[in-house]
Amino acid sequence: MRATVMYEAGDVRVEEVPDAAIAEPTDALIRVTRACVCGSDLHPYHQMEPSETGTRMGHEAIGVVEDVGSRVTKIRKGDLVVMPFAYSDGTCEFCREGLTTACVHVGFFGNEGTDGAQAEAVRVPYADGTLFALPVGEDDALMPSLLTLSDVMGTGHHAAVVAGAGPGKSVAVVGDGAVGLCGVIAAKRLGAEQIIIMGRHEDRTALARAFGATDVVSERGEEAVERVRGLTGGFGVHSVLECVGYAQAMETAIGVARPGGAVGRVGVPQEETIPASLPAFFGNVAVGGGPAPVRAYIEELLPDVLEGRIEPGRVLDRVVGLDGVPEGYRAMDDREAIKVMVRP
């Protein structure tokens, strides 16, 4: 079959690899019908050291179940399923608590030893815990929005939940990428009163406004902090969604938080420490978040997607075939596309 392999920074290839196949009795094999390129794929695209064997890429998919192992009981051949970016057994204490990304058997797609989703097919471990069967056909018009339940919509939702977004609350979203835009949707959906998107790409902030953002702050650093304070009676926002992962973004996030507020971070941290320890301390600002348990959120978010109340699929503004994946990386890296959908 064909799959996407990254060999070093900037070197993404689509090539023949051994066919994906069931290896464990709890596995399923899915034929990928939709995948995408993630903002987090751009980190290795910038930094990956050369590798002889390369790394399979992609961790977000919708697909059709082609085969299941002997111990798979809930997921069936022919199901159309969402594949979240992490697999999880669905039965351990963390899965039962809803923190599927801390599952005792957790693993992440597009890594050493796992298949990647930017491919024709994927072996899915712990299929019963991992996959979520959809009640629609494989070419349903809602496909882009459903695909975001595999990562970015659930991730934006996680940031909003951790940051305590809700009725009467003011929210700032740091980062206007796909996750930040989904964070705006999530904050709006949870009832936030004021939603400030912090970003400088006009097409993206326009989409943020369409999703419910009430204010746009395009400044950076200390100027951005002053602008947000000016928009919030001088004190900052209750909830900050940090959707970038760089120290400067976190410093801004802490800077715009109101005393007693919270930062929900979902951008994969690119540094060893969290900056602004003292401002966070003296403001009693909490910093939480991490890999979103998107599997656990699908049940909550799906009805809003199916009934059209939220349209996170609008962040997928370019579509490519499998051959177009390398070009998709380039387009996202050059900020020509917000997020690229792949139709293998």
Added chain:
Amino acid sequence: MRATVMYEAGDVRVEEVPDAAIAEPTDALIRVTRACVCGSDLHPYHQMEPSETGTRMGHEAIGVVEDVGSRVTKIRKGDLVVMPFAYSDGTCEFCREGLTTACVHVGFFGNEGTDGAQAEAVRVPYADGTLFALPVGEDDALMPSLLTLSDVMGTGHHAAVVAGAGPGKSVAVVGDGAVGLCGVIAAKRLGAEQIIIMGRHEDRTALARAFGATDVVSERGEEAVERVRGLTGGFGVHSVLECVGYAQAMETAIGVARPGGAVGRVGVPQEETIPASLPAFFGNVAVGGGPAPVRAYIEELLPDVLEGRIEPGRVLDRVVGLDGVPEGYRAMDDREAIKVMVRP
């Protein structure tokens, strides 16, 4: 009057200063009947640069109101009052939310421009918001425990609240100083099931056990993390109270937290950044906390002190007069005393 002044690291003097007096119509003047030396006073005791004028020291007191300004309406001459370490107006939006340490008029005793509590008298700004009148006499046997409501008991409680300590939860307390010991009391009081005190002073960990600690971990660093994991089924604790303030303590705190857990930090951070960003992120561990709104907690904690259900005053294991304050600093610095009470 006589007051404690620090001139540089290690140089603490008790000397004549101008009498404290009402300066604003919202002030009260209190005669200090009890004060104490705080673990946080040891930071300048180690690090303070030489100063010509020196800094007044002390921020925890019980005292008798000697005089009030013309706009003080709730606090009256003759009241015996708890003076929390921070003053607050009691009326702004943060005070109404219970975050008195973010009051728009907040200030901290024992700093530039304020009186210190290790003294005969103190001018208290925003007396109606700041002071809490006690229903007992000035020599009541409960005085040590009541005095802890000015800081360490409320601070330990804050750490426990921020860390989500409660019924069925496992808790680790990093630091066996007065705040850590009060954190044990707070965790027990909030219903925690397992309370692990992390410290290496046998007299202190023995007191922690008396306060409700179920386990003692005297190792440090990676060994300590392994021990706590071993005591908690391999995963760590739900709630960590970080009561030290050094980066190594925070690293340990994040290391012993269970995925999805929370760290409540109340030790004043001595570094610019928070360590262990990646472990905290990948474990979805939240780091919160800051200066405790002890004024807001007095109402909740006082009945338990008055009725003897908690005895935080046991952390005050040495008593000195005002002249004995410099010796009190030395004794705490040498770990001869957990916390020193001052009777001016």
